[in-house]
Each structure stands twice: as C-alpha cells, then as structure tokens.
Amino acid sequence: MTAEAALATSGATTKRGGRGARRERRSQGAQDQGRPYIVRNIPTYDILSEESLEKIEQTAERILAEIGIELRDDAEAMELYRKAGAKVTAKADDIWTLSFEPGMLREILKTAPAEFTQHARNPANNVQIGGRNVVFAPSYGSPFVMDLDQGRRYGTIEDFRNFVKLAQSSPWLHHSGGTVCEPTDVAVNKRHLDMVYAHMRYSDRAFLGSITAAERAADSVEMCRILFGADFVDQNCVIMGNFNTTSPLVLDGVTTAGIRTYAAAGQGSIHLPFLLGGAVSPLTMAGSVAQGLAESLASCALTQLVRPGAPAILASFFSSMSLRTGSPTFGTPEPAIGSLVMGQLARRLNLPLRCAGNFSTSKLPDGQAMQQSMMSMMSAIQGGTNYVLHSAGFLDGLLSMSYEKMVMDMDMCGALHAYLDGMEVNDDTLGFDALAELGPGQHLFSTQHTLRHYETAYWESTLNDDQPWETWSEKGTFDSALRANLQWKKTLAEYEAPAMDEGTDEALQDFIARRKASVPDMWY
C-alpha cells in the first residue's frame, strides 16, 4: 500500500470541513481547539523546600555581590547599571565588573510585569505570557536541518519557511518562534530580514526577532512598526528577543545593546543563561541554578533601567555533561530537576519564565529522542514555564532541526494540552450514573454518560498508532518517524498562507529590499 493510503487511514488529516472536521472534533476534543495558549489547570510541581530555595537565592545574591558580573563593550549599559547603584570596577578599557548589593536587582525588577500580552498579527493568536499561562514555540538556533530523506545538511531559508509553515499548521503550538533554523544560504548580516519576514508572512502568530547585532534588533522592531503601526508597537509588545548571557557571569556588549534596543521600544526580551554543568557552571545542579538565577536577574534588570515596565522573561537552559566523554547531554534527569526548581524561583520573583523544552542529543527521531524530550518537556510544563522555546524539532544537541521530530513534538504538545487541563471533578465526571445504569459486569459503551462524553473525553494523537498489531502490520509496519515524515510532507503540500494586506506586504518587502541594498553581503 502507498504511503498516502497509510496516512489517510491514520487520521493525520488537516481538512477543516465535512467529515474531516467532524473527525477532528472527535479526535481532538472540542475543548482543545483554537486555544491561543494554555491556561494551566493543575498546580506546579514544587519539589524544593523554602529553606533550600532561600539558600539558592542567597547564593545568587552572593555571586552578584562578591564575584559580580563582567560587562563587555557597552559603556551605555555600564552607565545604566552604575546609575542604578551597581558598583562598577574597570578591568580594562571596555570591560567592567558590576557588583550588586543583595536585593538590589530584585528591587529594580519590581517594575517588570508578572504577566504580559505579546500581540500577533491575528489578534485571536495573541499570547499571554506569565502567570498560569503556557506558550509553546518551535526550537531555535540550529545550524543544521535533518529529515529522513536527505539526512543532515545546513539549513536554508527554504527550510526556515517550511518550519514556520509547519508550526503555523499545528494546533498545538502557539508561537512561531525565532531562528527556527539558521538560513545559511542568506548573508549573515541580512538573514534576519528574511527570517522576520517569513514569520510575518507565513504565520499569523507572535514571533521572536533578531538579536545578533543591535542594528538587526532595530530592523526587527522597525518591520513590526510596518506590520502593526508605530503607535501600536510603542504601546504594546509585538516582538521579543532571546538573549543569551555569556556564562559564566559575563554580559556581552552585543547582547546588552540588543536588550536595550528591545526594551527602549517597549518590546519583550528573554534572558537566558545556557548552562552546561562542569563547563560554564558548577557541575552540581544547585550551583547551576544559583548561577542561572544570578545571570538572568542581572540581564533582566537592564530592561527596567532602559524602560521601566518593559516585558522581561527570566530564563534558564540547564544541561549536563557525559562524564565519560565530556559531551554535553540534553534531556537528562538532573537538568529536569533544575528546571522544576527554576520554576519555583521565578514564581518567588513574580516574573515570567522560559525554561527547558523538547531537548535531546539523539541524531534521529527515535526512542532516545522522545525519551529525553519527555524528561525535559515534562519539567517545563510541570515546573510552570510560561514560554517554552524548543517545544518542537530539537535533535542532535540543538545542532539540528528535524522535520520529523518537529511533527512528533507537536503531537506531544497536543497531549500536554490535555495533561495541563488536569482532572475535572463534578457529578457528571464522577459518573456514578454511568455505573448505576447497567450495574456490575456490564460494559459502559452504550450508557448515556458514554454517549454524552464520546466526542470530547480524551485527547487523540494524529501521529501515534494505537490500532491493533494486525491493522498496523497491514498498513506497512511504519514506525512513528516514518509516519511523521509523511505527515510533514502532506502538511506542507496543503499549506496555505494566512491572508495579508497587500500594501503591508509591499511595504515590508520594500523595507527589506532597501536594507539589503544598503550594505554588502557579509558571510561571517
């Protein structure tokens, strides 16, 4: 039998009308459709005691006060920190050590919103970030892409657009992400224009802008002014930048200039220490968490010094190391525990959190990939992460974005919607009548209760195969990676771009053309 026939019977349809729509209602549950983001209905998983949390916080404060944060190549940021009360010690012409008295950064961050809206060009897709909300975005930053047909190769702008289209087509992601892969066929100093345009044109969800240089950050915001209108952009968050600290304990000037650009425009920013234990943070997880907290606090605070009230997201990316080979490891248990603790710390700060995601070191969309991903992703959603970057596609220790893994992760994100809905307990769901109707020993297929809940009781995967072995076997013994391969091709073949005002589109393209023409290509 053909791959398409297999797919047709597997229910991986994206049709919206007639029988397809009914099947979709049945399979996804009416309550799960069209949610712009998840509002969690279960508590967070708080694993650490008050006493231990305080020890971590005290260590973070001690790091900030006694070791300090090194700031490089951004005198303007240095002045902002100094005016706010940081002790500044010059190490070299453009390198300073910033020391912060205990509590100082927390005080500064009191003007940062606990929760904010990032607007999408389709207002139905606005996302609420912070509080009980959970927003899933695809993976970010891989130089390579992978699929089962062509294997691993450098990403291109076509791959980039494909990933944006796949994310847009999934009901289980909420945000278009940012650098869904590096489009290595576009000049380094111009690719941000094509990337931001792809998010704007092929998705109608919220997205991230460029951060690799201050002028690219500015271009990203400028394109938003074309899309949303300058006044709207000044008053609302419509774009965010994802900024990495340079661990351990360094803020690079390119990063701080980018943070200042986003904050000055009233836009959002994510402040991410990428902590590989034993390499750029202590090998023990408590130490990694303390350091991550210190670095993210220092980075977040800059936003409030530029523009009080600018949205800032506390963040951490924990990973471990193979003690045998020295390789970084992702999706392992210790970082999952660290992410849960980071959630507790973020809530004590009353700041939104980005943490964890579907991490894996596997080089294929196989069992290892999904086992590691689940270990990491469960910690994200249980720990109360508000913005989950790397929700889909992550393989190869973040070096590769995988087409199949993206489909598999998006399906898993669907399951997590149902998980975060928790358990409704009321007379109807308790179902006493269902059992009383026919009594002991009788199947419940035909009870009123079953008929009433039949379309919505369970979330249903459109990727997993739950049918009997015989049925599965007759369909060709496909594993989930192969089904995912068929599914992304079908989704791309059926994809239709959301409508966009022609004048806006032309203005965006015109801006991009002018910016590209204004400077020669740079490839490094």
Added chain:
Amino acid sequence: MTAEAALATSGATTKRGGRGARRERRSQGAQDQGRPYIVRNIPTYDILSEESLEKIEQTAERILAEIGIELRDDAEAMELYRKAGAKVTAKADDIWTLSFEPGMLREILKTAPAEFTQHARNPANNVQIGGRNVVFAPSYGSPFVMDLDQGRRYGTIEDFRNFVKLAQSSPWLHHSGGTVCEPTDVAVNKRHLDMVYAHMRYSDRAFLGSITAAERAADSVEMCRILFGADFVDQNCVIMGNFNTTSPLVLDGVTTAGIRTYAAAGQGSIHLPFLLGGAVSPLTMAGSVAQGLAESLASCALTQLVRPGAPAILASFFSSMSLRTGSPTFGTPEPAIGSLVMGQLARRLNLPLRCAGNFSTSKLPDGQAMQQSMMSMMSAIQGGTNYVLHSAGFLDGLLSMSYEKMVMDMDMCGALHAYLDGMEVNDDTLGFDALAELGPGQHLFSTQHTLRHYETAYWESTLNDDQPWETWSEKGTFDSALRANLQWKKTLAEYEAPAMDEGTDEALQDFIARRKASVPDMWY
C-alpha cells in the same frame, strides 16, 4: 564497523573490574549503585484539591454502598465479607451482590501495613514496599514477544527466562516481576511451576507468583517454603500475587480464592482494576478513579478478613480509548493525570500503591513507544507509586513484551533513579567556590569543585548516544532500538546465574517434577 565494536565504544559494558568498573562508577555515579530500591527524595506531585479528593472518595463509597460489588463463585469469600458486615444479596446460586456501608472497608484496611518488606533470596535485594519507596519490576502478562530480528511471535519459556535474566542484569530494576511473558509452549496448568522456578533460579530478587488458579497460587507459595523455609515464609512476605478485579465492579471467584491463598500464607497481594475508560469504567477520568478506588478497596479488604496484617497493595491501571477507532490507548495524558490522583488517594488510605508503568500502544521500540512510556512512567514515579509493575518491556498495548523496549525502559529507569534523588542543596553543591575560583568568563573544567564531583555529578545512560553527530555517524548511524538490540544480546551472552544451594535447587526441581506428573497437560 561491526556491531560489537560499536557497542564497545558506546560504553554498554557490564564488566565489574579494572577499567570497566571505574568507567561504571563514573558513568552511574557511586550513589546509584546497588540500590535494592529507591527511597524518593522529592515530594509527590499532588494535583487535586482536598475538596475534589473527598468527592472522589465519597463517590467510591457510594458505589460500594448503593451499586455494590458482585462476587462470583466463592462462597467462602462471601461468608468472610458477610461476617465483616457487608450486606449480601444473592443474585443467583453462586453470584452475590456485596454492599458496604460508607467507611466500612477503610476500617477493615486499618490492619493492613502501610509499608512492608518483600524478601528476596539474596537479602541484599529485599525490597521495601510503601511509604517513600519505589520498586521497579518488568512488564507482566504479554502473550507475545518481539525483537527486531524475529518480529512478533508467541512467548516461550526460553523467552521468559531471557527476560528474567535481562532484568536481573540491570542495576535499574529491583524486582523480577511475575509473568514477564506467557510461556505458551508449556501447558497452561503447569507453566506456573516453570515461571516461579525461573524467577528463583535466574534471579536473586523478589518476584510475583501465579494467580490463575487457587492451586497454582498454592504451588507458588509451596515453592517459596522450599526456597526460604516454611517458618520464614509464615513470618515474612516472600512472594506476591497480582490480582485483577473484573471491571466493572465484579470479583471473580478464581481471583478471590487466589487472594485468600496468598493472604492465608501471610504473603502479599496486589489488587488491580484494569480500567479502560468508556468500556469497563466511565469515560471521564474522575469516574474511572472513583471506580478504581472502590474496586481495589473491596479486593484489598478480603486479605484482612483472611489474615489481619497480610500485605495488600492498592492498585489501578488506567487507560483511555481512541474515540476514532475504539482501540484502547496507553501512555496518554488523561490516565497519567488519573494515576497522579490515585497516588493522592492511596496516601490518604496509608496503603502502598501499584499504578502506571512504561505503557505504550506502539508496535515498535520507536519514538511513539518512548513518548507514551514517559508520559505514563513519570506519573507513576511523581504520583508516589510504590511498586511499578510494567517498568520495562511493554509494547503493543501489553500484548507484546519487547526485548529492545525492555533495554530502553531499563535505561530510562536508571534516569528515574537520579530524578527521584532530587536536588541536594548545601554549601558544596551550591558551588560558590567553583565560580569564585576563576571568576567570570572562565570555564570550570579544572576547578577543584569540578574535580571533586566529576565521578558522581550526573547519572549516565549506557544506551543513549550523546556523542557528536560525526562520531555517531562514523559508528554506523544506529538508532536507539538497534543499540538496544545489540545490548540485550550482549547481556544474555555474558549472563551468569546467581549461585543457588544445590540441595535447594534439587528440592525445587523435584517438587516441580512431581506436580507436573500428577496431572495431565491442559492447554486452555
């Protein structure tokens, strides 16, 4: 390159001396070795409010009082329930409805231990069941077995022995389980003898006995008397039986006779409703949980009527249903939520719990298999399950025991050891000195802190491939299923049975021979 060479470089060694042992210490962490069971160091994940828990408990009590439990074909059990205060209504000659006043079963169960020891023939492998303890046992009850070489076929006693040997060889399981697969090449009325012997001979861990007929349960206990001595067996739990209710709301006489046999001998029993929502329990998870609680309470209570103080384990197995096809689905989000709630209910009863495991409907050890397994298994360990049957090998909706999946699950169980250890927070793990030693911008590879923790900081998989793509690619681009395939073959090739006293072995074999000779083979 050959499979063996690939394996050698993947670190999947079981060598115990010299370089192998050092590598193993490094890779597993000294603190993780030789643990007979896990003592959890993180709290349970309690997702439901007191009010909702009470509603579920009240519904369970109402089911027991107003609908009742149907008991079939066991007049002796009926008399025990009647004498304890149950209202008994005859429905037919050998069918009774038992009704229990609210609170009655809870009162009866106050004599059941909150925690108990199941003894292994190697006392170092005794397991503590209940409280903060977590015990992993392999999957149970599949008629088929699978591996990548031969595909799916009926299980044999050779397969059975192989699974016992694989479990015994893993540091990450604690218990040998029971019917690790159905040995379909041995007569139905005699296979329990070969199964119990295999656990006794090829493992030195605790195990489960037969429950398919009262005399087979009795044989299982009798074999324990040979192995442990009759007096020891009378005073200690050395074997347990896993008993299913016949949902909805029926106790079958074969089951209750088996329960009575184990309890009378002072041995342990597990009381498991297998609840497929919409088929044998309400489609809504709150209702399934209430029913599961009612059924397990009624079944557990019988043990205390036979012998107060006999170990009894509350249990539930939740699954959902594909609303599109009617197929049972495993490893889905709603049952995971149900399992977390069941954990809360068990703690309120102060009874040990068996719940969830590495469930999947996948027909291959692929991404789907591990994604679903993790969804289910995380709920087991986070929800406080004390005895996790189906910890390794489960595929095909429990119809097949997979050699590769068993290896993959056992490796995951290793990760869960580290996860349940949680985060140690003290001056050493907070690692302030590690950061202070070299300061901002300096890698921590060579710090004293790193060197001190280098052998034990992280749990390390012996199955997952965390190496760079190039290294992995040169080794043959194996996925995790193929690596698992190589690993189980190597483990079986290197397996050595734990020593057993010759006289005991002969006595066991003699008992088996006599029992087998005493009745003709039965094949149904």
